[in-house]
Amino acid sequence: MGQAVFTGFFGAAAIWFGVVVFRTSSMVRSALALLFSQAAIGAMFLAMETEFLGVLQLMMMATEMAIMAIFMVMYMMDPGGLGGMDMTHQKRASLVAGALGAVAALVVALLAGWGPVATRVPAATAQVHDLGIEIMERSMLIFETAGVTILTAMIAATAIAIRRRR
Numbered sequence: 001m002g003q004a005v006f007t008g009f010f011g012a013a014a015i016w017f018g019v020v021v022f023r024t025s026s027m028v029r030s031a032l033a034l035l036f037s038q039a040a041i042g043a044m045f046l047a048m049e050t051e052f053l054g055v056l057q058l059m060m061m062a063t064e065m066a067i068m069a070i071f072m073v074m075y076m077m078d079p080g081g082l083g084g085m086d087m088t089h090q091k092r093a094s095l096v097a098g099a100l101g102a103v104a105a106l107v108v109a110l111l112a113g114w115g116p117v118a119t120r121v122p123a124a125t126a127q128v129h130d131l132g133i134e135i136m137e138r139s140m141l142i143f144e145t146a147g148v149t150i151l152t153a154m155i156a157a158t159a160i161a162i163r164r165r166r
Contacts, residue, residue, distance in 0.1 A: 006047035014040035027072045035065035052128055067154065074161045 017037035021030050038061035045054030122130070135143070 003047055003049070007044055010040045010044040010047060014038075014044065027076050028069055031065050031069045031072060035061060038065070052131060067150075071157060074157070 014037045017033045017040060020033040021037065024030050024033060039058055042054045042057035042061065045051075045057055121127075
């Protein structure tokens with residue numbers, strides 16, 4: 001019962017902060033709202049007893065949003081949002097797309113044949129082991145390539161943003 005309450009609470013928080021992302025006029029506040037939304041999703045994972053995914057979500061999103069905020073402060077004309085701006089583009093099309101996406105997700109969730117509940121579940125240590133093997137074998141090249149690419153982009157952006165001094 002408590003698990004369902006916490007999962008529902010963090011799900012509602014994730015949706016609320018997702019809405020706040022588009023309701024603010026500040027890029028930094030928008031980045032923070034997105035961070036809180038993703039942190040709520042990480043907390044949902046923790047409430048569902050998937051600790052590895054929850055902690056991974058929290059660590060990954062905190063780092064990503066911090067980097068995004070730094071880049072926004074470096075490159076945005078008004079990152080604090082003091083000049084008044086509109087964060088939404090194509091309002092009607094985005095509302096229609098969001099509503100259709102929500103209806104499609106509900107239809108899939110309610111009408112899909114989810115199959116029987118698992119009768120035998122591996123121990124938590126076996127699940128973490130299997131996930132680690134999956135990440136370290138098949139997906140490792142993708143993760144390493146993405147990491148090096150992001151690091152290169154950060155160094156290049158910093159080098160471009162810093163004025164040369166003599």
